[in-house]
Amino acid sequence: MKEKSFVVVESPAKANTISKFLGPSFVVQASGGHVKDLPRTRLGVEIDQDKFIPQYVIITRKKKNIAKLKKQAKGCTILYLAADSDREGEAICWHLSQILGKGREIKRVLFNEITKEAIQNAFKSPTQLNQQKIDAQQARRILDRIVGYELSPLLWKKVCKGLSAGRVQSVAVRLVVEREKEIEEFKPQEYWELEALLKRRHTQEKIEAKLQKIDNKKAQIKNEKESLNLIERLKKEEFIVSNIKESTKKRNPTPPYITSKLQQEAFNLLRFSTAKTMRIAQQLYEGVELENSASTGLITYMRTDSVRISEQALKSVRSFINEKFGKEFLPEKMRYYKNKARAQAAHEAIRPTSVARSPQSLSSFLDKDQLKLYTLIWNKFVSSQMKPALILTKKIDITAGNCLFGTSVSTVKFLGFLVLYRQQEEQSADVLPEVKIGEALDLLS
Numbered sequence: 055m056k057e058k059s060f061v062v063v064e065s066p067a068k069a070n071t072i073s074k075f076l077g078p079s080f081v082v083q084a085s086g087g088h089v090k091d092l093p094r095t096r097l098g099v100e101i102d103q104d105k106f107i108p109q110y111v112i113i114t115r116k117k118k119n120i121a122k123l124k125k126q127a128k129g130c131t132i133l134y135l136a137a138d139s140d141r142e143g144e145a146i147c148w149h150l151s152q153i154l155g156k157g158r159e160i161k162r163v164l165f166n167e168i169t170k171e172a173i174q175n176a177f178k179s180p181t182q183l184n185q186q187k188i189d190a191q192q193a194r195r196i197l198d199r200i201v202g203y204e205l206s207p208l209l210w211k212k213v214c215k216g217l218s219a220g221r222v223q224s225v226a227v228r229l230v231v232e233r234e235k236e237i238e239e240f241k242p243q244e245y246w247e248l249e250a251l252l253k254r255r256h257t258q259e260k261i262e263a264k265l266q267k268i269d270n271k272k273a274q275i276k277n278e279k280e281s282l283n284l285i286e287r288l289k290k291e292e293f294i295v296s297n298i299k300e301s302t303k304k305r306n307p308t309p310p311y312i313t314s315k316l317q318q319e320a321f322n323l324l325r326f327s328t329a330k331t332m333r334i335a336q337q338l339y340e341g342v343e344l345e346n347s348a349s350t351g352l353i354t355y356m357r358t359d360s361v362r363i364s365e366q367a368l369k370s371v372r373s374f375i376n377e378k379f380g381k382e383f384l385p386e387k388m389r390y391y392k393n394k395a396r397a398q399a400a401h402e403a404i405r406p407t408s409v410a411r412s413p414q415s416l417s418s419f420l421d422k423d424q425l426k427l428y429t430l431i432w433n434k435f436v437s438s439q440m441k442p443a444l445i446l447t448k449k450i451d452i453t454a455g456n457c458l459f460g461t462s463v464s465t466v467k468f469l470g471f472l473v474l475y476r477q478q479e480e481q482s483a484d485v486l487p488e489v490k491i492g493e494a495l496d497l498l499s
Contacts, residue, residue: 071341168351
């Protein structure tokens with residue numbers, strides 16, 4: 055009889071997906087997240103000069119599940135710890151190794167996506183627990199506890215019972231308060247803007263232009279009286295086209311998503327809260343039932359600060375762009391985006407596990423919100439490897455005495471990566487008349 059291995063992940067959905075890829079010699083179960091934490095009824099951190107020693111206890115609500123895990127692990131000689139690859143996941147694995155590791159060989163498994171190939175490759179090349187990540191999580195948790203235990207009682211005394219303070223929100227509240235004080239102390243200053251409605255004398259075409267400069271300096275009209283005086287003076291001036299300039303600018307695509315950018319754009323474009331975005335991203339990462347009833351992870355790990363993309367994924371998306379949109383949309387070389395100084399470059403950005411799974415092809419398998427977020431991620435990833443859009447800008451300067459008016463319009467000359475966003479990025483319908491330098495215009499209002 056072949057020996058079995060015991061695999062522990064965080065969630066039942068993840069366990070269900072992974073178990074289908076590993077076969078009968080692996081028992082895959084879920085821990086339900088953290089199994090140990092600092093005690094709820096006391097500080098739980100021994101502070102000894104420059105040392106901070108956490109005193110972990112098993113989480114009460116997890117005791118029943120831990121007993122179940124111990125029972126299910128009987129007869130298994132190898133323990134695979136397959137929690138997420140971030141510091142929280144590493145800490146979960148560390149605590150599970152203490153509870154389930156006795157008498158077993160312990161192996162750490164890391165993967166960036168939950169697909170059959172990625173899972174099987176990860177189990178072929180297991181690694182060890184990362185003590186640096188474990189220490190980082192402990193430091194974070196200890197700071198949370200120390201700050202919370204020091205500040206929370208003060209809040210109960212000064213504000214109201216039941217409030218809690220933390221390492222991050224306490225600092226954030228201070229920043230909000232300081233910003234609010236700046237807003238309250240701000241003294242608004244009145245200013246006026248002027249726009250002129252002009253027309254060509256022979257064609258009756260109209261042009262709207264905004265006052266930009268007075269005596270070659272930025273126009274500053276401080277009150278209504280100044281505005282009315284200037285208007286009366288301008289009525290006597292002749293409006294002459296003094297300059298026409300056309301320029302073409304590149305609008306480059308942006309990198310694939312990191313966690314914070316995904317959260318920002320999901321809020322701005324979809325009105326998803328941060329919690330909702332991460333909950334749906336977790337569902338897409340852990341797996342969705344597709345046409346063959348197999349649960350498949352649709353995106354890579356959603357907690358990352360890296361914009362790196364694997365070479366295999368880059369080749370795949372370039373091939374897709376070439377076939378779907380044509381060579382004119384494909385740059386000559388792969389696009390590589392630069393990570394910030396402290397980004398964990400070993401991680402990838404958030405991307406689809408297969409670019410061939412377009413949002414349209416998954417519309418019958420995802421709910422409305424899942425499809426919206428997946429579309430956001432898919433579009434961002436594909437567009438990041440496409441050619442820039444070319445934007446043609448035409449600007450007209452109009453002089454009236456010592457005043458300079460200006461107007462401009464931009465049109466898309468080549469869609470480039472904007473082809474994926476054509477509904478949101480329609481070409482401008484505004485067209486400026488074909489005026490000539492030196493041409494006089496009539497003031498309508």
